[in-house]
Amino acid sequence: MRGGGASCSAPEGLRVENPYRTTSVVFPVLLTTVGVAWLLTVEQADPRIHWVPVLGMAVVGVLTLVMGGLDKVTVAVGPFLLACTGFAVARQTGHITVERMLPCLVIVAGALMFAAHLLPVPYPRWLQPAPPPPPERPKRLTLDPRDAAPPAGGPGLGPPGGR
Numbered sequence: 324m325r326g327g328g329a330s331c332s333a334p335e336g337l338r339v340e341n342p343y344r345t346t347s348v349v350f351p352v353l354l355t356t357v358g359v360a361w362l363l364t365v366e367q368a369d370p371r372i373h374w375v376p377v378l379g380m381a382v383v384g385v386l387t388l389v390m391g392g393l394d395k396v397t398v399a400v401g402p403f404l405l406a407c408t409g410f411a412v413a414r415q416t417g418h419i420t421v422e423r424m425l426p427c428l429v430i431v432a433g434a435l436m437f438a439a440h441l442l443p444v445p446y447p448r449w450l451q452p453a454p455p456p457p458p459e460r461p462k463r464l465t466l467d468p469r470d471a472a473p474p475a476g477g478p479g480l481g482p483p484g485g486r
Contacts, residue, residue: 349386356382372415381408394447399435406431 360374368374384404391397410428413419419427445451 349390352382352386353379369416371417372412377408377411377415380404380411384408391447393444395439395442395444396447396450398442398444399432399439403428403432403435406435 356378357375360378363369363372363374363378381404384401384407387397387404388401391401407428410419410424414421414424
């Protein structure tokens with residue numbers, strides 16, 4: 324060890340940023356969710372509920388809002404996944420039938436899309452139109468001395484072909 328220190332850090336004034344820091348948390352969170360759901364299934368916390376898809380939808384709904392920020396897409400998708408989670412639990416525990424659940428989810432999806440339309444939240448970057456290209460600068464015309472017109476009365480006068 325040089326300098327007698329046991330820590331390994333960047334030199335002073337040099338800060339290394341990880342551009343994938345926010346997205347790198349998604350996989351560990353989803354992996355932990357699958358593990359918890361699996362354990363709940365094995366321990367039969369409620370044997371009527373399929374925990375992996377239920378908790379998976381809930382966590383993806385929350386991650387959509389947390390990782391995506393608030394925009395017109397995440398405002399509809401995140402809460403819709405949370406509503407799907409609630410309806411899935413209600414269906415699996417016998418409180419609602421599929422015949423009632425599906426129309427309710429269509430209503431929820433439409434209401435969330437309408438709310439996203441009305442709320443003053445921005446469109447996501449990937450949905451915004453590309454900025455218009457910068458205007459073209461006028462080209463300067465330069466004449467090459469060889470392109471100059473021949474002197475008056477000299478060769479080149481008259482129509483092509485000598486008529």
